[in-house]
Amino acid sequence: MPGITREEVAHLARLSRLELQAEELDHFAEQLDVIIGAVARVSEVAGQDVPPTSHPLPLTNVMRADEVRPSLTPEEALAGAPAAEEQRFRVPQILGED
Amino acid sequence: MTDLIRYTAAETASAIAKGDVSAVEVAQAHLDRIDAVDKRVNAFLHVDTEGALSAARAVDAKRAKGEELGPLAGVPLALKDVFTTKGVPTTAGSKILEGWVPPYDATLTGRLKDAGIVILGKTNMDEFAMGSSTENSAYGPTGNPWDLSRIPGGSGGGSAAALAAFEAPLAIGTDTGGSIRQPGAVTGTVGVKPTYGSVSRYGLIAFSSSLDQGGPCARTVLDTALLHEAIAGYDPLDSTSINAPVPAVVEAAKLRDVRGMRIGVVKEFAGEGYQAGVMQRFNESVELLRELGAEVVEVSCPSFTLAMPAYYLIAPSEASSNLARFDAMRYGLRVGDDGTRSAEDVTALTREAGFGPEVKRRIILGTYALSSGYYDAYYGSAQKVRTLISRDFDAAFAGVDVLVSPTTPTTAFPIGERADDPLAMYLADLCTIPSNLAGNAAMSLPCGLAPEDNLPVGLQIIAPAMADDRLYRVGGAVEAALNDKWGHTLLEEAPAL
Numbered sequence: 001m002p003g004i005t006r007e008e009v010a011h012l013a014r015l016s017r018l019e020l021q022a023e024e025l026d027h028f029a030e031q032l033d034v035i036i037g038a039v040a041r042v043s044e045v046a047g048q049d050v051p052p053t054s055h056p057l058p059l060t061n062v063m064r065a066d067e068v069r070p071s072l073t074p075e076e077a078l079a080g081a082p083a084a085e086e087q088r089f090r091v092p093q094i095l096g097e098d
Numbered sequence: 099m100t101d102l103i104r105y106t107a108a109e110t111a112s113a114i115a116k117g118d119v120s121a122v123e124v125a126q127a128h129l130d131r132i133d134a135v136d137k138r139v140n141a142f143l144h145v146d147t148e149g150a151l152s153a154a155r156a157v158d159a160k161r162a163k164g165e166e167l168g169p170l171a172g173v174p175l176a177l178k179d180v181f182t183t184k185g186v187p188t189t190a191g192s193k194i195l196e197g198w199v200p201p202y203d204a205t206l207t208g209r210l211k212d213a214g215i216v217i218l219g220k221t222n223m224d225e226f227a228m229g230s231s232t233e234n235s236a237y238g239p240t241g242n243p244w245d246l247s248r249i250p251g252g253s254g255g256g257s258a259a260a261l262a263a264f265e266a267p268l269a270i271g272t273d274t275g276g277s278i279r280q281p282g283a284v285t286g287t288v289g290v291k292p293t294y295g296s297v298s299r300y301g302l303i304a305f306s307s308s309l310d311q312g313g314p315c316a317r318t319v320l321d322t323a324l325l326h327e328a329i330a331g332y333d334p335l336d337s338t339s340i341n342a343p344v345p346a347v348v349e350a351a352k353l354r355d356v357r358g359m360r361i362g363v364v365k366e367f368a369g370e371g372y373q374a375g376v377m378q379r380f381n382e383s384v385e386l387l388r389e390l391g392a393e394v395v396e397v398s399c400p401s402f403t404l405a406m407p408a409y410y411l412i413a414p415s416e417a418s419s420n421l422a423r424f425d426a427m428r429y430g431l432r433v434g435d436d437g438t439r440s441a442e443d444v445t446a447l448t449r450e451a452g453f454g455p456e457v458k459r460r461i462i463l464g465t466y467a468l469s470s471g472y473y474d475a476y477y478g479s480a481q482k483v484r485t486l487i488s489r490d491f492d493a494a495f496a497g498v499d500v501l502v503s504p505t506t507p508t509t510a511f512p513i514g515e516r517a518d519d520p521l522a523m524y525l526a527d528l529c530t531i532p533s534n535l536a537g538n539a540a541m542s543l544p545c546g547l548a549p550e551d552n553l554p555v556g557l558q559i560i561a562p563a564m565a566d567d568r569l570y571r572v573g574g575a576v577e578a579a580l581n582d583k584w585g586h587t588l589l590e591e592a593p594a595l
Contacts, residue, residue: 004466012465016418017425018458019446031520032463038521039407043475046482053484055308055338056294056537056563062337076201082432091427092441
């Protein structure tokens with residue numbers, strides 16, 4: 001089982017939308033390598049014949065009736081937003097300029 | 099009036115119902131206690147003085163009108179800051195949610211209010227419930243009332259400390275890998291992880307959705323049962339909610355009789371890493387159960403040794419997905435929005451500034467475990483271990499009514515001792531994790547002080563799913579016998595704050 005390198009942590013941080021500092025990359029690479037070493041043995045015991053369990057309960061999708069009912073007002077929904085404008089969430093630029 | 103803070107929840111409710119004391123007096127006594135000791139304990143992140151007094155006044159008004167009060171009406175409670183509370187700040191112990199005021203109540207919050215329970219405020223916790231010591235809170239660690247230089251357990255350390263410091267007779271926690279039971283064990287209080295799906299998760303800020311379970315904490319088994327009945331039950335707003343009657347836990351807590359019950363001692367929860375005094379008190383508890391008329395047998399659950407590795411793959415995987423919602427767009431912190439950066443850059447800068455080290459570590463670990471090429475080896479294998487653990491439980495419960503073990507391998511360790519050693523920290527959850535992976539019910543209750551450090555030791559009782567009443571039957575019997583033997587409750591031995 002491969003360990004985890006500093007470059008891999010940097011890649012994972014990008015995927016996770018975390019702008020990690022250089023010292024954090026070093027620190028996490030070291031710690032995660034130890035943690036992954038300790039947890040890797042799960043792959044040694046579970047054979048093909050063991051079905052995976054992803055959840056303790058059998059899950060079924062729940063749908064509600066398609067009817068109008070009271071919900072949060074726009075003011076309530078926007079109350080915690082870092083920025084709002086004209087009853088909408090104001091977000092930084094999403095599309096590139098080119 | 100100071101005696102009011104030492105009443106059990108049942109005694110408080112009865113005194114209010116009889117008119118011996120008003121709910122406002124009870125609330126004020128606890129608010130005064132918080133004022134006197136919480137600067138040192140740091141159990142509360144937010145005290146809602148006005149909200150608490152107003153809820154207490156409503157209970158008093160009901161009583162004055164002759165309306166019937168619920169079994170916990172007017173009793174104060176400390177609520178873990180991971181449940182949303184309308185109009186009251188909710189942070190989940192994180193800087194990324196600092197100052198956030200939810201526009202709605204969690205189902206559990208609503209049920210507490212409906213029961214006339216007085217919510218004193220929101221308690222400190224490891225950030226997003228990730229931790230075993232409450233040192234990962236962005237708002238500073240909580241102290242253990244038995245020794246303020248030691249951890250109160252985690253992630254629900256604030257809730258457990260509030261009980262042990264007599265700041266509240268009732269508290270709510272959440273248990274993803276032991277975060278109700280482990281703090282209960284190290285503070286000398288009672289904590290229950292109900293069957294997964296039996297208490298609604300609607301409005302509970304998610305860490306690991308297939309493991310998180312809200313539950314009751316209190317100073318006695320009966321109080322815990324009364325709170326369990328107030329919060330449990332089907333919720334159509336939670337698609338994982340179980341639509342079945344809640345087991346009669348209050349009745350079971352009052353039974354105090356284990357004669358004829360078969361109790362299994364889990365062989366794998368002993369040996370290296372277990373403190374001698376913890377094992378001594380645990381073995382005495384097993385002997386006590388025998389004396390009380392239970393049949394005790396040894397049970398082997400070989401896959402339990404893999405529970406911790408499986409947990410530390412599954413929980414971070416789910417966390418990495420659940421915490422994606424903190425993107426700086428709809429609520430919480432926003433950093434770097436100076437008009438020159440894209441939304442993606444603002445999200446990354448915000449998450450870097452808003453999350454603490456343990457949260458970042460688990461997000462990276464979860465992203466790794468779910469990534470292409472590693473998914474089968476890590477996440478997929480961990481899910482298979484989960485199957486093996488459930489099979490171990492099924493085999494064990496075919497022969498016994500409940501299982502018992504120490505709740506934690508050691509007593510409360512000093513703040514800072516394991517802070518930079520994640521693996522050492524994760525060991526605190528060794529005995530509690532299997533129940534989260536399988537979804538069954540478990541309780542921790544005090545079973546004495548470890549002779550070497552005079553700190554509380556917890557006895558863990560584990561029951562099959564939807565047999566939560568068995569926890570209370572066994573817990574009630576053990577508690578009554580121990581209190582008889584000691585001549586008082588364990589918390590009476592805690593040093594004065």
